[in-house]
Amino acid sequence: MAALNDVAAQSFYGHLLVFRGRGFGAREEGIRLLGLAANAGDAKAAYQLGVLSLAGDTRAAPDGLAAARWWALAASTGHPLAAHRLAKLYQQGGHGLAADAEQAALYAQRATELGL
Numbered sequence: 001m002a003a004l005n006d007v008a009a010q011s012f013y014g015h016l017l018v019f020r021g022r023g024f025g026a027r028e029e030g031i032r033l034l035g036l037a038a039n040a041g042d043a044k045a046a047y048q049l050g051v052l053s054l055a056g057d058t059r060a061a062p063d064g065l066a067a068a069r070w071w072a073l074a075a076s077t078g079h080p081l082a083a084h085r086l087a088k089l090y091q092q093g094g095h096g097l098a099a100d101a102e103q104a105a106l107y108a109q110r111a112t113e114l115g116l
Helices: 007-020 024-039 043-055 064-076 080-092 101-113
Strands: none
Touching: 007 024, 007 043, 024 043, 024 064, 043 064, 043 080, 064 080, 064 101, 080 101
8 A cells, every 4th residue: 555655554564664573674665655645635744754853873974954854744634743853953053054043932832722
């Protein structure tokens, strides 16, 4: 189903491969599937890509700009924790993202609106 552009399947298998897959290829395929799902509007996939972006890995340094982009997408589709994490990231800045009090307040308000 993931190969047939089923967003829920892409998100499910993406998460499965990232967290339970064996080997680097499984993780890369999981990230690819999460990206497809996130770009199709899956908030959980977008949130997780933000987490992965901010964490970095052996091939890429932590990327605050990418994390902000993914979390903004997740927050816009109703993910409260993404809005909260994005507010904190903008409040503190870091990993290539400048602190921005105005954006921090905006996303803190969005997190509150979403029930967090």
